[in-house]
Amino acid sequence: MPEPRWLDDDEFRAWIGYRRMRLLLDAQVSQDLTRESGLSAPDYDVLSALTSSEGHRRRLTELADRMLWSKSRLSRHIGRMEQRGLVAREGCETDARGSVIVLTEQGLRTIQEAAPGHVASVRRHLIDLLSPEQIDALGTIAETVLAHLAPGEDLRR
Amino acid sequence: MPEPRWLDDDEFRAWIGYRRMRLLLDAQVSQDLTRESGLSAPDYDVLSALTSSEGHRRRLTELADRMLWSKSRLSRHIGRMEQRGLVAREGCETDARGSVIVLTEQGLRTIQEAAPGHVASVRRHLIDLLSPEQIDALGTIAETVLAHLAPGEDLRR
DNA sequence: CCCATGTCGTTGACGTGTAAACAACTGTGA
DNA sequence: TCACAGTTGTTTACACGTCAACGACATGGG
Numbered sequence: 395m396p397e398p399r400w401l402d403d404d405e406f407r408a409w410i411g412y413r414r415m416r417l418l419l420d421a422q423v424s425q426d427l428t429r430e431s432g433l434s435a436p437d438y439d440v441l442s443a444l445t446s447s448e449g450h451r452r453r454l455t456e457l458a459d460r461m462l463w464s465k466s467r468l469s470r471h472i473g474r475m476e477q478r479g480l481v482a483r484e485g486c487e488t489d490a491r492g493s494v495i496v497l498t499e500q501g502l503r504t505i506q507e508a509a510p511g512h513v514a515s516v517r518r519h520l521i522d523l524l525s526p527e528q529i530d531a532l533g534t535i536a537e538t539v540l541a542h543l544a545p546g547e548d549l550r551r
Numbered sequence: 552m553p554e555p556r557w558l559d560d561d562e563f564r565a566w567i568g569y570r571r572m573r574l575l576l577d578a579q580v581s582q583d584l585t586r587e588s589g590l591s592a593p594d595y596d597v598l599s600a601l602t603s604s605e606g607h608r609r610r611l612t613e614l615a616d617r618m619l620w621s622k623s624r625l626s627r628h629i630g631r632m633e634q635r636g637l638v639a640r641e642g643c644e645t646d647a648r649g650s651v652i653v654l655t656e657q658g659l660r661t662i663q664e665a666a667p668g669h670v671a672s673v674r675r676h677l678i679d680l681l682s683p684e685q686i687d688a689l690g691t692i693a694e695t696v697l698a699h700l701a702p703g704e705d706l707r708r
Numbered sequence: 709c710c711c712a713t714g715t716c717g718t719t720g721a722c723g724t725g726t727a728a729a730c731a732a733c734t735g736t737g738a
Numbered sequence: 739t740c741a742c743a744g745t746t747g748t749t750t751a752c753a754c755g756t757c758a759a760c761g762a763c764a765t766g767g768g
Contacts, residue, residue, distance in 0.1 A: 398667035405678050408686045411693025412677075416573055417619050418700040454717065462574050467755055469718060474754090491716040491763045510555035520569075521562050523695050529565045531688040536568025538680050543575040593724095611747065624725055626748060631724090648733045648746040715764075726753075734745070 419519055426515035431508035436471060438512065441480065441497065441505040450497035453486065457495060469493075480504060576676055583672035588665035593628060595669065598637065598654065598662040607654035610643065614652060626650075637661060 401409060424435035433441070443457060444450055452460075458468040472495055475481045480501035486492025521529065558566060581592035590598070600614060601607055609617075615625040629652055632638045637658035643649025678686065 398670050399674065400670060401673070401678065404683070404686050404690060407690040408681075408693070409673055409678065411690050411697065414701075415693040415696045416577075419696055420573070421619065422700055455715085462578065464756070465717060466719085466757080470754075473718095486716095489716075489764075491761095493717060513555050513557060516558070516566055517556065519700060520696060521558065521566065523699055524565075524692060526561070528688065528692055528695075529561050531685065532692055533561060533564040533568050535681060535685055535689055536565070536572040538685075539572045539576055539677060540568065542680055543572075543579055543676060612745085621726070622747060623727080623749085627724075630748095643746095646734075646746075648731095650747060709768100711766105711768090713765085713767105716762085717760105718762105719758100719760075721757090721759105723756080724754085726751100728750090728752105730747100730749075732746080732748105734743105736741105736743090738739100738741090 422519050423512075423515050426519075427508065427512050430511040430515075431504070433504065433508055437475060437480070438505065438508065440468075440471065440475060441501055444481065444495065444497040445502070445505055450502065451484070451494050454493045454495055475501075579676050580669075580672050583676075584665065584669055587668040587672075588661070590661065590665055594632060594637070595662065595665065597625075597628065597632060598658055601638065601652065601654040602659070602662060607659065608641070608651050611650045611652055632658075 420435075427433055427435060427438055431438075439461060440457075443461060444452060447457075454468060454472070455465060457463075458465045461468070463471075472481060472483065476483060479498055482496045482498050484494040484496055486494050524532070577592075584595055585591055588595075596618060597614075600618060601609060604614075611625060611629070612622060614620075615622045618625070620628075629638060629640065633640060636655055639653045639655050641651040641653055643651050681689070
């Protein structure tokens with residue numbers, strides 16, 4: 395094995411900083427979210443993905459692929475959210491095996507009530523701490539990495 | 552409740568990009584790590600934290616605080632790593648309640664063998680994709696966020 | 709039409725994280 | 739010195755994710 399190219403000081407700072415930011419930022423934002431709305435971060439992700447889907451509904455497999463979750467995990471999580479009345483399952487018309495996940499009235503109301511506080515939290519702990527140039531740089535960095543890891547994916551809304 | 556300041560397009564791109572990068576990058580790097588060395592990402596984090604500690608040892612609570620893990624989680628994880636011979640527990644001399652976690656010979660060897668591949672993976676999926684300016688920008692962004700979330704913390708090695 | 713093969717979503721078994729309770733111990737103030 | 743509130747690390751009960759197996763169904767070739 396050839397001697398590896400170790401990280402220099404700047405690279406190390408970026409990598410460790412990223413890892414630590416990831417740890418603390420995620421913990422803080424999801425803690426805020428749970429305290430203010432009773433939703434866990436995964437809950438919010440599911441509701442958010444459904445809200446931005448046509449007809450507020452999506453096939454389980456599609457949803458799982460998009461979220462990078464296993465079908466098993468999503469199926470279980472949907473089961474719990476279903477019991478809380480946030481989503482519902484419907485059969486699929488074109489594929490009798492299929493399951494369609496639908497956002498309920500209550501689910502819609504819940505995420506709409508949670509969104510302002512969540513956005514405020516994201517601003518408080520990330521966005522409002524950065525200059526416009528840094529925001530732009532972060533976006534570009536993410537796009538670069540994602541172009542490598544998931545070519546052909548679209549992030550725009 | 553006042554109308555929230557929603558995210559504009561650049562801010563949205565940065566936040567969603569960050570979240571998606573986080574998801575894919577972490578999955579890829581830890582998959583590489585596990586395939587090449589048999590260590591999980593948490594395993595690596597523990598070994599890494601011990602390696603950079605004085606005497607390759609640290610009190611359980613200190614380690615847990617630093618890693619942002621619960622003591623319970625760390626205690627369980629250490630138990631499993633102990634069974635694999637990667638770390639060992641010692642009593643604490645100055646506090647009979649205390650437990651000191653020590654890196655074993657095998658643990659040291661294991662992380663030393665894993666490190667080159669891990670660094671290569673980090674390079675491949677992140678560092679080598681970015682310009683020096685982007686590396687620097689990422690480091691600064693992380694420092695800014697961390698100064699807000701964990702004031703007084705030191706990231707330098 | 710029928711069978712082989714593959715996909716969809718669910719489930720059981722298992723590994724692991726969390727929250728709360730716990731015993732053992734520390735250190736401080738009366 | 740001694741009661742007692744706090745800390746340390748472990749454990750128990752539970753929540754949740756993964757992997758593999760499964761039944762139900764879809765799809766394409768003979």
